Amino acid sequence: MTTTTKAPISRRAILSGGAVAAAGALAAPAIAQNSPRVIRMATSWPPSLGGLGPGAQRVADTITNGSDGRLQVDLYSAGKLVPPLGVHDAAQNGEIEMYHSAEYYFQGKHRGFNFFTTVPLGLTSVETFSWLKFGGGQQLWDELNAQFNVKSFAAGSTGVQMGGWFDKEISSMADFEGLTMRMPGLGGQVLADAGANPVVLPGGGIVEALFDKSIDATEWVGPYNDLQFGFQKLLSSYIYPGFHEPGTMASLGMNLEFWNSLEPQDQALIEMATDAENSLMTSDYNGNNGLALTQLISEFGVEPTPLPDDVWNVLVETSLRIVSGVAEDDDLARRIFESYDAYRTLAMGSGSITQSEYLARRHSRDLFNFI
Secondary structure, eight states, rough: OOOOOOOOHHHHHHIISSSSSSOOOOOOOOOOOSSOOEEEEEEETTTOOOTTTHHHHHHHHHHHHHHHTEEEEEOOOOTTTSTTTTTHHHTTTTTTTTEEOOGGGGGOOGGGGGGGOOOTTTOOOOHHHHHHHSSHHHHHHHHHHHHHTTEEEEEEESSSOOEEEESSSSSSGGGGGOOEEEOOHHHHHHHHHHTTTOOOGGGGGGGHHTTTSSSSOOOOOOOHHHHHHHHTTTEEEEOOOOOOOEEEEEEEEEEEHHHHOHHHHHHHHHHHHHHHHHHHHHHHHHHHHHHHHHHHHHHHHHOOOEEHHHHHHHHHHHHHHHHHHGGSOHHHHHHHHHHHHHHHHHHEEEEEEEEHHHHHHHOOOOOOGGO
């Protein structure tokens, strides 16, 4: 990679000039009756973060509009009502009725929560939705969350993520030793096994942590959000692919007593709103990741770098060991892992001769040469 000298970047320039682009605000819905039931939704996302931020707002608006105003979902961005990583606790305790977040942030309560966001070398977005809907995943999720007085649904996905941003290329496993990197979930445990120091931070705290040197590297999602945060102005090496998050799923969680108090038609409305978001957010990331990657390369000179095969292979072996180790935590963790792993085996069996083979052959040719 060519090294170029850059002018110093100020904290103000990152935080205000390019950290997070403002997302279009959606119109406030009309309230059809005098006394709507007000629902407080707290999110884990910065207010202007593309993809996740608008996705949470769409779910809130769909529920409000679809109920003809019987339900009024008021959205509070990260930290406005409760801490960004404290939304599950807040829903459990009835401080809020609803949240939009990612379940792996709650693995301190039970490591099984990781499987309802993503795990290293796990299911893709479509495969995860399929497992939840048709492979018994939702029932296991309900059983896990019932222990904490919460009910959750999948509510959008970021797709396959990048490997992250570093101040140097990753050429061997030794490059992870002593590295302090923002990475949540079981992916963070894989890094710890490699000698790194994984740190869990909400999105709104990453840029500040890079400035004050409390972390050396970070991952978030991919080009769409990475460009908004301005990581390309702070770190020089952009690594792919991401072993740690192959199909990261957002979640809409609710206080279980609140959920049980809803009329059946309103429960159905909420589930339909989340089903719609699973398509909308995934499409948003698919399109905007491509546009943002082009901009990172053409305007900022970013040169994405692949992980060497030997590094990838070690990460794979470590990932499979750590993910399967969750099954040893307790009986429910074992059943979650076994269900997830069985579905992954089925998906890999058909996917290897359909999607994977098609993509490999499509990517092997420059299709534009034939237009």
